Amino acid sequence: MKLKTTLAIVLACFLCFGVGITAVAQKASPVSGRVVDSAGEPLIGVAITVQGASTVGTITDLDGNFTITAPQGATLLFSSLGFQDTSLRIDGRKDIVVVMQEDSELLSEVVVVGYGVQKKESVVGAITQVKGESLVNSGMSNITNAIGGKLSGVTTLQTSGQPGENDAEIIIRGVSSFSNSAPLVLVDGVERDFSSIDPNEVSNISVLKDASATAVFGAKGANGVIIVTTKSGLEGKPKMDFSYSSGFSSPINTPRHVDSYTTMSLLNTAMMNDQLFSSMASERVLEEYRNPSSALNSLRYPDVDWLREMTRSFAPTINANVNISGGTDFVKYFTSIGYTYEGSIFKGYNDGKVDSGYKYSRVNFRTNLDFNVTSSTLVSIKLGGNVGIKNKPQPQDGDEGMWKYIFGSSSAKFPMYYPAWVLEQVPDPNYPLDSGDRLISEADQTTGNPYYQMMKGSFIELTDTKVFSDLIANQKLDFITPGLSVQAKVSLSTYYKYSTLRTEYNRPSWYLDFTRLDEGQNPWRRTGDTGYYFVPNPLYTNADNALQGGYYLDLYYDASVNYNRTFGNHTVTGLFLFNRQEQDKGSDFPYYNEALVARATYDYGHKYLVEVNMGYTGSERFSPENRFGFFPSGAIGWVASEEKFFKPIKKWFSKLKFRYSDGLVGSDYANNRWLYISEFSKDANGYIVEDKGANQFVQWEQARKRDLGIEMAFFDHALTFNMDLFDEHRDKMLISVDNNTPMWVGNTSKELNKGEIKKHGIELEASYNHTVNQNLKLFVGGNFSFNENRILYADDAPFALSHQRKIGTPLGAQLSGVYMSGDGYLSSVDDIHSNILPGSVSDVVIGDYKFLDYTADGIIDRDDLARMEGSLYPPIAYGFNFGAKWKGFDLNVQFQGYGQKWVIYDQMYQWEFYKGNYRTHLSSLDYWTPENRDATHGAVHYSASSFVNMSWSGYNESATTGGYNAKIMGQSWRRADYLRLKEVSLSYTLDGKAVKNFLGVKSLRAYITGNNLLTFTDLLEGDPESKYLVWGDYPHMRTIKIGVQIGM
Amino acid sequence: MKKNTLHIILSLFVILAGTTSCLKGYLDRAPEAGLSDSDVFTKYANFKSYFYSVYNGANFTLRAHYPMWFHGNNQKLTLEALTDMCDMSRIQRAQPGKMGDGSTLIWAVGYNDESASRTAKVTYSWKIIRVCNTAIANIDRIQDATAQEKEDLLAQAYFVRGYCHFELFRLYGSLPYIDKVLGANDEWDLPRLEDVEFCKRCADDFQTAADHFKSAALMRRDPVSGSGHLAATDQDKPNGVTALAFKGRALLYAASPLSNTTNDSELWKEAAAANWEALNQALANGFILLPFANYTNNFYGTKYTDEQLWAYTTGSTTNYNNDRVQAFVGYPFSNNAFSSAQCPTQNFVDKFETKNGYPLNTEADRAAAVAAGEYNEQNPFKDRDPRFGAVVIYNQKDLRGYGAASLYVNEDGSLPTESLLRKREGSTDGVSETFYYEQKRTGNLSSKGEQNVILTDPIIRLAEVYLNYAEAVNEAYGPSGSAPGANLTAVEAVNTVRERAGMPGVLSQYTGSADAFRDRIKNERAVELCFEGYHYYCDIRRWKDAPAIGRSRLYGLRATKLSGGATSAYPTGFRYERFALPENRQIAWKNDGMYYIQFQTSDLLKMKNYTPNQTW
Structure with missing residues (x-):
């Protein structure tokens, strides 16, 4: 006990620059007792005062015990956050037990x-x-x-x-x-x-x-x-609270592997479709893929499931935190240190010095202190931050390259590496002493060997440091008028991102040329090898330009006057605040903002509520005349359940509240700065040029938002139901108008206030808590939101085709899509000759897509691109949770889902043999044949250089190669609704005397959590939470953790 | 309590300080954040650096309009290649355009903004016009320039504004005339002007420019004689005479049939007067027609000449393989597979008269010349207009590095070893199909001839002013008339140009009437100005001759080496036969849309009040 206090103090002192804390002195007293909650558990830290003698007071200890000196017949007042205030007359008792009722509201x-x-x-x-x-x-x-x-x-x-x-x-x-x-x-x-x-x-x-x-x-x-x-x-x-959990993550919803035999068989089908008969793989070769005739042939005709072979089943993950909180009437403190580790599912190269695995560890720290410097002065110091260290390999094409390789590399072209035994069968005369496994860097047309990219030893370690500090001083000015106070705040946030370690280490790699082997020549080639030497590059620490782009320093300060007073049934509050913000983002010139803020609220008996808010904010983007925007809003509320007439039903209809708000909010966001002036810069030849034309009339974009809310509660708040209906009309939106800028303007201009959208939606929340008995409580809750928007003005060219305009479509809609006509496929030779084709007849085979000639002009061209249903941002979002508490057990289950969600299902997903690569995906296997007329994919094609071997005339005015570089409704633009079991947590808590006596701790909680355990979706492969499935990403993770939490 | 008071005062002070300084420019852009408007326009050096980007900037330049070639992806082309003047050795971008597929030209002519090629005439022109308008609006803000320096900048700004508008007009037809910087709240949706009005707006800008050049004492940029002659550092900038000459050119276009739909002779008179003024001022400022011996200095070998009223030299680093010359120099001379040479057609070669002035344009002309003993189809290159040798590489022409040009086939149809008609094995290289190559712009520049030749674009030269004057006077006052106050008739003007080339005056049977003389003027322009930019391309359009030309047949002249050697019927030992070029190398006139090039669709979609050109 003493030790813990000391520890807390030392820790707190350490973290807040030696500010001392004095422990509370306790007095002996004739009255003692214990405070428990409705479940009989002791309550700690309950404040106890004697009515009418505010100087006398104490708090309960860890066991809920207290002692206090009080006159006989006095009334004790008990208060604790989360519980209803309770009062009790002592009536001469020496030992009393007080049960405090939890107050959910x-x-x-x-x-x-x-x-x-x-x-x-x-x-x-x-x-x-x-x-x-x-x-x-x-x-x-x-x-x-x-x-x-x-x-x-x-x-x-x-x-x-x-x-x-x-x-x-x-x-x-x-x-x-x-x-x-x-x-x-x-x-x-x-x-x-x-x-x-x-x-x-x-x-x-x-x-x-x-x-x-x-x-x-x-x-x-x-x-x-x-x-x-x-x-x-x-x-x-x-x-003091200590928690530790550890668990495992494993990838979910990854693209599905197609084995090399199937891939090569499909390749033959594609070759036949494109009349490339001489390039087809022979039956013997196919058979070798299916069933290699020798160990060596299993390398020559490999079958590599890159993701599976490069990953472990699980990645370790760890979370730990210790925090201490408490306080006296002089200082309140909260201090916390946390640690998080997320490991890699990949097997990286690690020689103790160079580590190319993916991993992330983070240390968080925070100390918040509130000092009552005087009875009316509160000074708060908040210091928090974190240091994250991220490690990742450096593949050839940058971060995305790895996913391109893993999900795009051929399963049939080369093995992961040459195992050591190959050298026994195929000796290498040039390097006779070399032994062990040999890496392969051989790349096919578009992608490299992901295993080599991971194992070659190139990596980077990035350290990301964020420090947030706040100093807040609040002075009550009750002596001027009660309820008045002033506050000032200074905050500094710093962000540094360093690359602390990196190397372009390249381990040697090899290529075994089986053709040369057949010819009896030395088949080994060491790639990139010029001088038969291998010198590893050094490991750099804090190399040049190590400071990354994310560095900035953000200074914020504000000053405010607050007023908050209740006169009988009238409660009035007011706020007036001024703030400024200066953000130094790396090498950019600092960004500035400033604002004046005011708010007034009035509450009559918790029944009638009125609130007026105002922001007067300035932005550097606008000229001095338009620099400040005024944003007023107002809201009213009526708590009908507080009315007299409601009394009869209030027993079961505990709450009915209506609220309505209306007002203006803005946005100054634009890609350019100082929109009101032209900027000039020097071009490559040293001449001065105007970068973009100024918009001297520019102002903030403004959104008028309205919201009607209804809050209801029944059966003493056991069942609650909230509903919000809202709409928004946003205009003067800052958009670039290049599509509307005729050529004779002679330059592009900075954003103009022209965009306009409207939006409306509904949000529902409901929860139900049921207490079966003291030991068993059940709860269920959920929320649902729906919103949709329409563009009222966008940068559509005046003569743009109506089906290609943004106006009338939702934001995020896909406008460059194509529809298929009829049943979607050319299903016979007659069909080929009676339909309009995107290419010439010789390019087309039965089973190819039959595109809709949207403009009915007899050609399939870019004018036939049209707006497609759906948007990248799902309009429907919902979540629900349920759970139970039984004795010490606590179960909580959380689902999350989206409706009408769409993803771009591109290139590697939808197009087989992209750029000639011997790789295909599960989605292309479902290709059209006369027997498979419900296919989700057209006939397969092979093209060594481009997209699939059918040109789409004129999709891009200056493009020289064609191909379906368009989104095909239902194919490369797919529905991805999903429902996900996002969290399950089950815990068991032990507390009370037994634990304390046995383990010396106040409480012990053991828990198990699971995240992303189940996903329900119709999407064939890939994670439905993604927006763009193009090359693939680091997979989403399913995580299961076991942890323990100890309260002291 | 004292402490509290202190807090209050401090807090209030912070609030007060904050609110009052609100309006004091906390949010102003800091000067160190980059070049500001006033940095650029108050300092002469910066102003000049801003304006001179129109000549030499990295992002867009006026050179897109200087004569000559276009970057058609992997084949360069010229607009002459869209006429009957020449055939391009490779069939790629030019030929479809020549036969009426305008889409292939849209990008190559108007929008290609790859930095190396700079032929994005459309986008660059409008950017340049914006720079000019900005310069004109801000000229008075310069603090540290002399009056003369300001006049010079202003003159150039007016000139360049007119020049870009006019060059767009020649290719795209009439447009809105942009004479101010279009800002966020200005009307952007502008209608096109009438042709004549548009040309006159150009002419006005040229006149304003000339006036300012005059005030700046810059009727020409170099001292007329003495040291530094033609070597002024700003010789590549226009001068007062340039402006006057361009005014003459613009008014000539205004008066021409394509624009002057009512055949208003007043317009011809204005053109005549403007060209007389230009001619007069050019001569007064020491511009001359170079002696014929130095004629080719106007195009290569020398940076600038006294005949060029304005020119742009690319300097001496040019070699036979660069982008610039690939449109002129054929593969056999460059060893470059991307080369596509301009190969003159027989139709064009026929425009070169005999040395005594007999025209050979038509069957009848040639019969008359043969009858007069002036011409022998079997010895066709003998005794021709001396300019023929400066322009055309023909069979057996003496060619530096190659000896007698091998442009013939053997009797068995095989090619001689050193043939300039031989393709590289298995390649798609183009070689001449007409049996001619062109060398006016590049001289002996080739892989075997001279390398590192100085090349110059003669944007406008004195010979053209004579011809512009002659054409306007002929229409307004007849062949023997002259502009008011002028002492030069139309015939005299044409003959001045001919005389320099060593040609006799136009034969008297062609100078009797404006109609008869008109054809000779057209012929003279084709011969004198060929392959210099796109004079011919624009001329046949403004004369409305293009439809007829587009419906004619294009010919080459096959030379066959006779195994029997020279005979009296074949005095050169070669047999020459006219032959129609293959169908895929012919010319076509699809419709009157072909008078003008089209804008990119995405530009057309933006212009509500603009009536687009007819699609080809």
């Missing part, structure tokens, strides 16, 4: 809003929240993924499972802008990157969706706002 009583917090009851904006605890319990170490499915109206799309690069793309209420739909993300009120924050540090995440909630962010708030609030200490004894 009070638990989420406070809602984080822009630049402040509000009581949940008086919130009139559309805001959803998720608590840190639920992120921790999710088992996921990246919080961008952990929030998935838990927040209505929030879409998260993770596109890669690569360690350290697995952030999800987040959008709120659907895609909303041509240029950038990313929401504003604030950590502790400041614009920051939140993806690498340890979930253990997070108190809650609040998502602001409507104009009422976001207007204060003015020209940055139009895409919604995510506010991450980190934990602060609570007054009470030091509390």
